Amino acid sequence: MKKLKYYLMLLAGAVLLACGPGNKQTNEEVSLSLAPSALVFEDQDASHKFVTVTTSADWTASVPDSWVVLSKTSGQGNGSFSVSVKDNDTGNGRSSVITVKAGSKSETVTVAQGEELAQLVPAPAAFDGTKRSNTAYQLLVYSFADSDGDGWGDIKGVTQHLDYLDKLGVTALWLSPIHPSDSYHGYDVTDYFGIHPKLGTMDDFKELLAKAHEKGIEIYLDYVLNHSGKGHAWFKDAIADASSPYRDYYFISANPASDYKNFPMLTGTSYSAGEWKTVTSGSPHIKVTKTTENVTNGTATWNLWTWQDGGEGKFVQFVDKGDGTYYLVMDISGKWGMLVRKYNNWNAGSKFGAKNGGNITEGQEVELVGDGADMWFTGNGRYKIELTNVSTQTLYYMGCFSDWMPDLNYGDVSKAQDNACFKDMAASADQWIRMGVDGLRLDAVKHICGGLNSYNHASNRTLLTKWYEHCNATYQEAGHNGNIFMVAEAWEGHSVEKTYYQALTSCFEFDYGYKVRDMLNGGNASGFVSAVSSYVSDHTAQRPDAITSFFLSNHDQNRFASEVNKNVAREKQAAAILLSGPGKPFLYQGEELGYWGKKDGGDEYVRTPIRWTRGGALASAALGGKVDSSMLTDDMSVAAEDAAEGSMLNVYKTWSRLRNTYPALALGKMSQASVSGSSIAAWYMTEGDQKLLVIHNVANARKVVQVSDSMAKPLAVLGTASSSGTSLTLG
Incomplete structure (x- = not known):
């Protein structure tokens, strides 16, 4: 029989003992x-x-x-x-x-x-240099680090701070979307093959890949399968032309209430009028030429909205020629912006601009699209502006999250691999995987087959299975051993979330963060170990290679620090709990520094930039001023926390180092330990012949517990711990 080596981590059985968070007492009648x-x-x-x-x-x-x-x-x-x-x-x-x-x-x-009573003095083994923690770090490229002083975080900024991430002990980075988009956050992708120019270049990204891999850090891309951005060329072409090959890449209809059921991907879901947005189909053409004709004073509803930088705009109405075409004559001096409107307002369906924006030249016939980009014309004299091909139609497209995020249509999910949209999306993923990307985080997967309030989980799983199999085949063809890492945001309770493991190897377990929050705020650990153990076992029951992804909070939630009322002791203990348990831990940018933030004033307040030095600049330009400067003091900077023993950052480093050092923490199986008390969460982590005991006291007071295991080899203590015989006092 294999002999197990016991350790105590006060917080646990090498003994890892993580002791009392110093919680404030809850309102109870008896004290x-x-x-x-x-x-x-x-x-x-x-x-x-x-x-x-x-x-x-x-x-x-x-x-x-x-x-x-x-x-x-x-x-x-x-x-x-x-x-x-x-x-x-x-x-x-x-x-x-x-x-x-x-x-x-x-x-x-x-x-x-x-x-x-002997104070337990931790004596962990020295880290052997082999990172095995399987810990990922969620990183917002736009607010992490600015390399060029323009205020935007960028890819080079990430590369420049790889040493920081390496010392934090992480083995992977989940990057926020890096593709071109019309928003700061990047979830409205306009080109799945490209990189947002504000974030850097393809060469910058390749450098990040190479240097991260040198440090044993994998790179995961955030991939949006549910929708593209409204500015994507596919969508513009689909709206402009009914015969466009991209029309079927989206859910587009003149009468969605009746047509909804004809989209195979929406089978089993219900129609919601609010998720269908209005757009005007058609592609008017405009041409500007020099003329000596008289200036016109048109009366048609079609009009030209024009403006100069820094000046107020004005509209000039076209003259209706009576043959379905329009024109106007006006004097132009200097550079003017132009948009065409069908009506004298900005209501949906009225605005037309260029497909790709930019300058137009005299004599150039420009194809317009609904909600197109600004056009610029520079002239000096009198010009005739002709408007043709003005036939338009009011259409609707499905955009469950927003009118600037049209949902993608993969057709019959049982044959999705043959669908043109699926093939184009898969080709884009192939590019990044062959470049060296190690994994993908999939956004909003429960909404793919359906909308916000009605979705078909079974269809989602069928589609995601095909997506995973395609990407994994590409990954292995690129010469990798093992499988690609792919984690989904299936934002549901555990009972539904676990079913997505039928399609993918990993999903985020949202219930875990709620469970840790409630345990620390309430001072009651009852059921915690059994719940966490069941998360893992339920996932592996779906598929043996399941990887449970645990986290405390992310970019779409109030920060964990705010959820525990900025109680620093609770934040530290949450870090120790996350890093001393099973699964794959995800740390969220700024969590390791104790950042707080709530979504009340906007999502930007939970997407805070890192303050690297005392008084240093922030990568905050993308956030439009929505930064809590009262939080980002010099004491909350990386420089200050790195130098302060016992800081939040050093707690994360300590527990991450332990996870990298001991296979039982990084790879082990969790099992309940017989240490009694409603405020005590105690478990074993076992891998091979190594077994660690983890004990957390979540009460607001010192607790004494009886421990049958040896306390001769404590590895870590968060708080205070002393022993006498089999009695262990956790402060």
């Missing part, structure tokens, strides 16, 4: 506290020592061992009792625990005779 928490007697000791009871209720005291004598075993309200011991002739030290109960509350006092 109870004891002083002191430990009594020490000599072998022959006739003295009496006193325990003070502070409570608002009746109380009882008991002790399991007859060599400990209590002067009283009950009382009403505040009081005290004396403790004495019988002579110890055993030749060995001994200990016991007095338990005092008041209502539903209980507290303990350790009694030791012939031995001292």
Whole structure:
């Protein structure tokens, strides 16, 4: 039989002991506290020592061992009792625990005779340099680090700070979307094959890949399969021309209420009018030429909106020629912006601009599209502007999240691999995988086959299975061993989320973060270990190669620090819990520095830039001023926290180093440990012949627990921990 090596991590069995978070007491009718928490007697000791009871209720005291004598075993309200011991002739030290109960509350006092309470001093093994933590870091490229001083975070900024991430112990980076888009956050992609110019170049990205891989850090891209951006060339062409090959890449209809059921991908879901947005189909043409004709004063509803930088815009109405074409004559001096409107307003379906924007030249016929880009014309004199091909149609497209995020249509999901949109999306993923990308995070997967409120999980799983199989084949063809890492955002409760493992190897377990938050805020660990263990076992029941992805919070949620009321001790303990348990931990940018933030004023407030140095500049331009400067003080900078022993950053580094050092933490299986107490979360992490005991005290007070395992090899302590015999006191 294999012999297991035990360790205690106070917080755990190498002993990893992570001790009390110093929570504020919750509102309860009964309060109870004891002083002191430990009594020490000599072998022959006739003295009496006193325990003070502070409570608002009746109380009882008991002790399991007859060599400990209590002067009283009950009382009403505040009081005290004396403790004495019988002579110890055993030749060995001994200990016991007095338990005092008041209502539903209980507290303990350790009694030791012939031995001292020993402070546990961690002595972890030295890190051997092999990173095995399987820990990922969610990074917002636009607000992480600015390399060129323009205020935008960029890819080079990430590369320049790889040493920081390496010392943090992470083995992978999940990058926010890097593709071109019309928003700062990048989830409205306009080119899946490209890189947003604000973030850098393809060469910058290739450099990041190479240098990250040198440090044993993988790169995961955020991939948006549910929708593209409204500015994508596919969508513009699809709206402009009914015969466009891209028309079927989207859900487009003149009457979606009746046509909805004709889209195979929406089978099993229900129609929601609010998820269908209005757009005008058609492609008017405009041409500007020099003329000597008189300036016109048209009356048609079609009009030209024109403006100069810094000046107010004006509209000039076209003249209706009566043959379906229009024109106007006006004087132009300098550079003017231009848009065409069907009506004298900006209502949906009125605005037309160029497909790709930019300058237009005299005599050039420009094809316009609904909601197209600004055009610029520079002239000096009188010009005739002709408008032709003005036939348009009001259409609707599905955009469940926003009118600037049209949903993508993969057709019959059972044959998605043959669908043109799927093939183009897969080709874009192939490009990045062959370049060296190690994994993908898939956005909003439950909404792909359906909308915000009605979706078909079974169809989603069918589509995602085909997506994973395609990408994994490409990954292996590129020469990789093993499978590509792919994690999905299936933002659902565990009972639904776990079913997505039928399609993918990993999903984010949202219930985990809620569970940690509630445990720390409530000071009650009951059921935590069994819940977390069941998350993992439920996933592996779906597929043996499942990887459970745990996290505390992300870019779409209030930050975890805010969820625990900015209680620093709770934040630190949450970090230790995450890094001393099973699965694949994800850290969110700024979490390691104690950043807080709520979505109330906008998502930007939970997407805070990193302050690298005291007084240093921030990569905040993308956030439009929505930054909590009162939080980003010099003391919250990387430089300050790195130098401060016991800082949030150094807590993360410590526990990440332990996870990288001990295979039982990085790869181990979690199992319940027999350490009692409603405020105690205790578990073993076992891998091969290595077994660690993890104990967390989540109460707002010191706790004494009985531990049957050896406490001779403590690896880490968060807070204070002392032992006497089998008694362990966690402060």
